Amino acid sequence: MNPTFVLSEAEQTSANNELFELLRIPSVSADPSHVGDMQRAAEYLQAKLATLGFTARVEATDGHPVVYAERLSDPGKPTVLIYGHYDVQPEAPIEEWLTPPFEPTVRNGRIYARGSTDDKGQAYAHIRGVELLLASGELPLNVKFLLEGEEEVGSKNLEPYLQQYAEQLKCDVIVISDGSRFAPDVPTVTYGLRGLSYVEVLVQGANRDLHSGSYGGVAPNPINALAEIISKLKDEQGRITIPGFYDGIDEITQEERDLWASLPHSDAEFAVSIDAAGLPGEAGYTTLERIWARPTLDVNGIWGGYQGEGSKTVIAAKAGAKISMRLVPGQDTENITKLIQDYVPKIAPAGVKVEVRALHGGQPVKIDLDNPYVRAAGKALQQVYGKAPAFTRGGGSIPIVAAFREILKAPVVLVDFGLNEDAPHSPNESFAVKDYHNGILTSAYLLQELAQVE
Amino acid sequence: MNPTFVLSEAEQTSANNELFELLRIPSVSADPSHVGDMQRAAEYLQAKLATLGFTARVEATDGHPVVYAERLSDPGKPTVLIYGHYDVQPEAPIEEWLTPPFEPTVRNGRIYARGSTDDKGQAYAHIRGVELLLASGELPLNVKFLLEGEEEVGSKNLEPYLQQYAEQLKCDVIVISDGSRFAPDVPTVTYGLRGLSYVEVLVQGANRDLHSGSYGGVAPNPINALAEIISKLKDEQGRITIPGFYDGIDEITQEERDLWASLPHSDAEFAVSIDAAGLPGEAGYTTLERIWARPTLDVNGIWGGYQGEGSKTVIAAKAGAKISMRLVPGQDTENITKLIQDYVPKIAPAGVKVEVRALHGGQPVKIDLDNPYVRAAGKALQQVYGKAPAFTRGGGSIPIVAAFREILKAPVVLVDFGLNEDAPHSPNESFAVKDYHNGILTSAYLLQELAQVE
Numbered sequence: 001m002n003p004t005f006v007l008s009e010a011e012q013t014s015a016n017n018e019l020f021e022l023l024r025i026p027s028v029s030a031d032p033s034h035v036g037d038m039q040r041a042a043e044y045l046q047a048k049l050a051t052l053g054f055t056a057r058v059e060a061t062d063g064h065p066v067v068y069a070e071r072l073s074d075p076g077k078p079t080v081l082i083y084g085h086y087d088v089q090p091e092a093p094i095e096e097w098l099t100p101p102f103e104p105t106v107r108n109g110r111i112y113a114r115g116s117t118d119d120k121g122q123a124y125a126h127i128r129g130v131e132l133l134l135a136s137g138e139l140p141l142n143v144k145f146l147l148e149g150e151e152e153v154g155s156k157n158l159e160p161y162l163q164q165y166a167e168q169l170k171c172d173v174i175v176i177s178d179g180s181r182f183a184p185d186v187p188t189v190t191y192g193l194r195g196l197s198y199v200e201v202l203v204q205g206a207n208r209d210l211h212s213g214s215y216g217g218v219a220p221n222p223i224n225a226l227a228e229i230i231s232k233l234k235d236e237q238g239r240i241t242i243p244g245f246y247d248g249i250d251e252i253t254q255e256e257r258d259l260w261a262s263l264p265h266s267d268a269e270f271a272v273s274i275d276a277a278g279l280p281g282e283a284g285y286t287t288l289e290r291i292w293a294r295p296t297l298d299v300n301g302i303w304g305g306y307q308g309e310g311s312k313t314v315i316a317a318k319a320g321a322k323i324s325m326r327l328v329p330g331q332d333t334e335n336i337t338k339l340i341q342d343y344v345p346k347i348a349p350a351g352v353k354v355e356v357r358a359l360h361g362g363q364p365v366k367i368d369l370d371n372p373y374v375r376a377a378g379k380a381l382q383q384v385y386g387k388a389p390a391f392t393r394g395g396g397s398i399p400i401v402a403a404f405r406e407i408l409k410a411p412v413v414l415v416d417f418g419l420n421e422d423a424p425h426s427p428n429e430s431f432a433v434k435d436y437h438n439g440i441l442t443s444a445y446l447l448q449e450l451a452q453v454e
Numbered sequence: 455m456n457p458t459f460v461l462s463e464a465e466q467t468s469a470n471n472e473l474f475e476l477l478r479i480p481s482v483s484a485d486p487s488h489v490g491d492m493q494r495a496a497e498y499l500q501a502k503l504a505t506l507g508f509t510a511r512v513e514a515t516d517g518h519p520v521v522y523a524e525r526l527s528d529p530g531k532p533t534v535l536i537y538g539h540y541d542v543q544p545e546a547p548i549e550e551w552l553t554p555p556f557e558p559t560v561r562n563g564r565i566y567a568r569g570s571t572d573d574k575g576q577a578y579a580h581i582r583g584v585e586l587l588l589a590s591g592e593l594p595l596n597v598k599f600l601l602e603g604e605e606e607v608g609s610k611n612l613e614p615y616l617q618q619y620a621e622q623l624k625c626d627v628i629v630i631s632d633g634s635r636f637a638p639d640v641p642t643v644t645y646g647l648r649g650l651s652y653v654e655v656l657v658q659g660a661n662r663d664l665h666s667g668s669y670g671g672v673a674p675n676p677i678n679a680l681a682e683i684i685s686k687l688k689d690e691q692g693r694i695t696i697p698g699f700y701d702g703i704d705e706i707t708q709e710e711r712d713l714w715a716s717l718p719h720s721d722a723e724f725a726v727s728i729d730a731a732g733l734p735g736e737a738g739y740t741t742l743e744r745i746w747a748r749p750t751l752d753v754n755g756i757w758g759g760y761q762g763e764g765s766k767t768v769i770a771a772k773a774g775a776k777i778s779m780r781l782v783p784g785q786d787t788e789n790i791t792k793l794i795q796d797y798v799p800k801i802a803p804a805g806v807k808v809e810v811r812a813l814h815g816g817q818p819v820k821i822d823l824d825n826p827y828v829r830a831a832g833k834a835l836q837q838v839y840g841k842a843p844a845f846t847r848g849g850g851s852i853p854i855v856a857a858f859r860e861i862l863k864a865p866v867v868l869v870d871f872g873l874n875e876d877a878p879h880s881p882n883e884s885f886a887v888k889d890y891h892n893g894i895l896t897s898a899y900l901l902q903e904l905a906q907v908e
Contacts, residue, residue: 194667198765207729212752213648213850216780217744218724218733223753223775227684234678270672275661278805279672290671298666299677300768305755306776311652311814313778313850314754321677322760324767326670351732360765396667396767 003136004383005444007437015128015440016111016433018048022086022120023104023113029064029087029153038064038149041086045069045127045147052131054145061157064149068165071130072142079142080450081171081410083400084123084178085151088115089425096427109433116431118424122177122417123147125436129443140451144171151178155400162407171410173373173450176401177439179416182390183264187381187442190414191374192292192393193401195327195364197336198300200357201229201344202320209305212313220351222319223304229354230321232347233297233340238282240297240325242336242343249330252285252293255369259391260288292393296326322359326395333361362397367411372453377413380445384438415442457590458837459898461891469582469894470565470887472502476540476574477558477567483518483541483607492518492603495540499523499581499601506585508599515611518603522619525584526596533596534904535625535864537854538577538632539605542569543879550881563887570885572878576631576871577601579890583897594905598625605632609854616861625864627827627904630855631893633870636844637718641835641896644868645828646746646847647855649781649818651790652754655683655798656774656809663759666767674805676773677758683808684775686801687751692736694751694779696790696797703784706739706747709823710845714742717844746847750780776813780849787815816851821865826907831867834899838892869900 007015027041028034042058042065049056049069056069064087072079091101091114099105104113111121130143146169148158162169181188203222210219235241267287271279281290290296304319306312325336341356348354367374369391381389394414401412417439423429461469481495482488496512496519503510503523510523518541526533545555545568553559558567565575584597600623602612616623635642659674689695721741725733735744744750758773760766779790795810802808821828823845835843848868855866871893877883 196767198767205730210728211850212750212754212778213780213848214745215728216752216778216849217735217748217750218741219728220730220732220734221752223756224684224688224751227681227753227756230678230681231685274664274669274673276659276674276805277807278674280674280803280805281671287672291668294671296666296670297678298670298675298769299681299759300666300766301759301761301770302677302681302756302773303761305753307755307757311776311778312754313650313652315752316755319756322765324666324670324765326667349734351730351734353731394667395670396665 002448005132005441007132007440011132012437015437018128019111019121019124019436020104022124023115024102026102027087027115027149028090029150030090038087042067042149045086048127049145052127052134061161063157066149066158066161067145067147069145070143071139073139074142077141078173078450078453079144079171080447081144081146081169081174081408082126083146083174083176083404084126085119085148086123087149087152088118088120089152093427098428106433110430111433111436112428112430114429116429117418117422118429119151119178121431121436122439125417125439126175126177126443128440129447132440132444133447140448143447144169151400158400159403159407162403166407169408171408174404174408174410174412175446176412176414177417179394179414180418180420180422181416182392184419186264187385187387187389188416189374189377189381189389189391190394190416191369191371191391192329192366193364193397194395195331195333195402196324196360196362196397197327197333197340198322198324198360199337199340200320200322200359201226202318202355202357203229203348204318204353205315205351206317209317210315212315215315219315221315222352223316225349225352226302226304226319226321228349229344229347230299238280240295242339244339245295245336249295249328250366252289256293257289260292261286263288263390291395293328295328295331297323299323327364329364329366331364333363337361362399363402363406365401365405365412366393367413371411373411373413373450376449376453377415377446380442380449381415383445384441415446417442456902459586459895461586461894465586466891469891472582473565473575473578473890474558476578477569478556480556481541481569481603482544483604484544492541496521496603499540502581503599506581506588515615517611520603520612520615521599521601523599524597525593527593528596531595532627532904532907533598533625534901535598535600535623535628535862536580537600537628537630537858538580539573539602540577541603541606542572542574543606547881552882560887564884565887565890566882566884568883570883571872571876572883573605573632575885575890576893579871579893580629580631580897582894583901586894586898587901594902597901598623605854612854613857613861616857620861623862625862628858628862628864628866629900630866630868631871633848633868634872634874634876635870636846638873640718641839641841641843642870643828643831643835643843643845644848644870645823645825645845646783646820647818647851648849649785649787649856650778650814650816650851651781651787651794652776652778652814653791653794654774654776654811654813655680656772656811657683657802658772658807659769659805660771663771664769666769669769673769675769676806677770679803679806680756680758680773680775682803683798683801684753692734694749696793698793699749699790703749703782704820706743710747711743713845714746715740717742745849747782749782749785751777753777781818783818783820785818787817791815816853817856817860819855819859819866820847821867825865827865827867827904830903830907831869831900834896834903835869837899838895869896871896
């Protein structure tokens with residue numbers, strides 16, 4: 001019989017106070033003047049984990065340090081790696097904060113502070129979850145913590161770190177709590193993320209800007225050409241026309257369709273929430289299916305010619321656009337980038353030269369819905385919330401997840417405690433006290449469930 | 455028997471010296487610090503015209519003054535109005551001038567100075583042309599000069615002036631020399647100009663920028679939508695698809711086709727001159743026909759989303775484009791603007807809101823090729839150059855020409871003495887001495903020929 005966890009009032013107060021201490025350290029990774037605070041925050045976490053019996057170290061990188069800690073109870077048991085980050089976004093614009101960003105304040109049941117939800121609060125919930133679990137005896141599995149200090153500035157030193165310490169970081173499953181669950185009353189397990197291929201298309205017409213009176217009707221117009229190229233990248237059904245684009249992609253299963261259809265979602269409310277006149281997209285798929293499990297193509301930026309007030313009768317020499325494609329499992333970012341690089345010159349109209357530059361990419365990831373660790377996360381949430389959780393995928397990409405998959409070769413399970421309304425990255429970021437405490441309970445139950453995976 | 459005109463060496467020297475005096479006055483209309491120079495330039499012209507027996511006045515406007523002068527020999531004779539402007543473009547970038555912009559310098563047979571070709575040199579050629587004609591007796595027709603000081607800043611006070619003095623300015627034909635002839639060895643009469651309809655298309659998707667991970671596949675993308683709209687404005691043959699766009703336009707006559715086909719022009723050289731990979735455009739028309747006598751649609755500017763370095767995964771809330779259409783006789787600028795305003799919302803994809811704002815317009819103009827004043831101009835050029843001139847149209851718009859047509863209701867004949875290689879508006883603007891002197895001769899012959907029109 002598994003133990004049942006509760007947080008006593010004393011434990012709640014202690015958990016709050018410890019998190020508040022961490023939140024008071026302005027560990028803004030983007031700001032060089034906070035380099036000392038980065039070190040302080042890392043040491044605070046290292047010290048706490050040491051008190052829990054972890055071998056804990058603050059490890060230097062070429063940027064801000066990584067906190068690594070492990071408590072290995074039994075090599076025969078599963079090993080979980082919990083990832084989080086102790087760095088936070090800059091606080092600007094400071095004048096929009098109702099209370100100081102680095103003085104945590106509780107109002108209406110919410111902790112207001114920079115980093116409260118992203119990610120100090122969610123990461124610390126796991127530390128207190130381990131503490132709660134330890135109160136009933138030795139940990140039933142091997143636990144490793146990896147807490148970085150550069151997530152908000154692109155995690156550029158983490159991949160080398162993973163590569164260097166791959167052996168030490170070896171694990172059966174990776175758990176991350178650094179985002180938002182589906183809805184306030186919907187506990188959520190996220191088991192997949194889309195990937196990305198991001199390119200820049202540059203179109204050149206004449207060698208200089210031309211007068212549209214003297215040359216209009218004859219000179220190639222790179223803006224018109226670019227518009228034509230973009231319009232040819234999708235058909236009338238919203239399907240992407242790049243040959244081979246959909247080859248080999250994982251179709252959405254009936255189980256997924258059913259699960260997602262049962263979630264509380266209204267297209268009308270969704271459209272109202274962004275004040276859009278409609279939700280156009282690929283025919284044959286629901287909104288959630290399109291966001292989580294279908295590839296997309298969006299122009300993210302476009303420029304060319306005269307952008308000022310009034311009119312200028314110019315035919316520009318150049319135009320450009322940033323185009324990104326969200327990818328789904330079965331697609332490969334490098335292959336997709338190559339496909340669009342091959343295709344755009346073929347659909348470019350006569351008279352212009354085009355170039356497609358690869359800018360950025362990321363692999364899509366997905367764990368099987370019936371992966372035992374995914375199921376274990378579901379069981380843990382059921383015990384905390386008394387209801388079945390949602391199993392969702394994410395429409396975005398978390399580059400570090402793909403790195404974990406690639407280097408550590410373990411499944412990544414995302415169990416988010418936050419909500420979009422927490423306003424991460426914005427002024428007055430907050431984290432509900434209840435969500436923090438449920439996060440602690442979830443972590444304890446989750447570790448207990450993961451321990452029982454064969 | 456008409457007299458034959460020659461410029462003696464003394465006359466050449468005197469004509470040069472007088473023009474140089476005018477070029478030394480830095481009458482930059484855009485720069486308020488030159489307001490005194492504007493007055494000086496106007497008074498210089500007024501004084502000269504007075505010595506030629508003209509009733510000449512410097513007339514105040516809400517901007518820079520207008521020089522008006524008339525010498526009315528006989529109410530039974532035709533009346534010509536010669537338009538020109540004494541204001542010049544700013545000299546910047548000053549460091550690129552080989553000799554000072556307001557100290558005319560002759561090198562290799564060219565007068566280098568700001569305003570040398572645009573338009574002091576060409577306008578002064580008419581003044582010296584009148585002087586040459588007067589040397590053989592009373593003028594054979596009534597001559598009026600209208601020399602403005604705001605052409606380079608949009609002529610915004612000229613239309614009210616025309617309206618106020620329409621009766622005084624009454625004439626049978628208007629002559630303008632303020633541009634470039636077809637080619638160095640091709641004397642040119644220009645008898646038509648394209649018009650313009652210039653609009654701004656604004657597309658709105660959601661009410662704010664969205665993350666392409668969380669919303670990609672569902673949120674309306676205004677940039678993609680704008681590209682689709684633009685691509686639908688022309689068909690595969692380069693024809694504009696706006697319903698009614700081509701209704702009622704004057705087709706190019708066989709005479710025009712033949713005349714233009716005989717001009718020295720090479721598509722290959724033209725493409726090389728702008729380093730373009732091709733000269734795309736409406737099927738079924740030659741390059742010159744497309745520039746001079748076919749309507750066009752060009753995007754002059756486009757913007758939306760992220761335009762900086764690297765990648766940003768944003769779905770923009772808004773995008774916009776400036777779109778202009780060059781119009782030909784038979785089209786009406788206001789009607790065409792209305793047609794595109796009606797059409798764009800119909801071709802906009804679902805989920806976005808569009809707005810088409812009218813920015814600017816101008817009517818196309820054309821005089822019949824067999825108009826006697828056009829023929830008279832041709833005869834004058836034949837006498838100066840010993841060869842038949844080209845009869846061309848212009849691809850651009852000269853707003854003041856449409857205003858002349860509308861208010862004074864007289865045909866406008868463009869007899870340009872300059873060349874593109876004179877580099878008007880650029881550093882080291884120049885005017886060939888030979889072209890200046892031929893301009894003087896042309897003016898004398900032209901007035902003589904115009905006088906004989908019944």
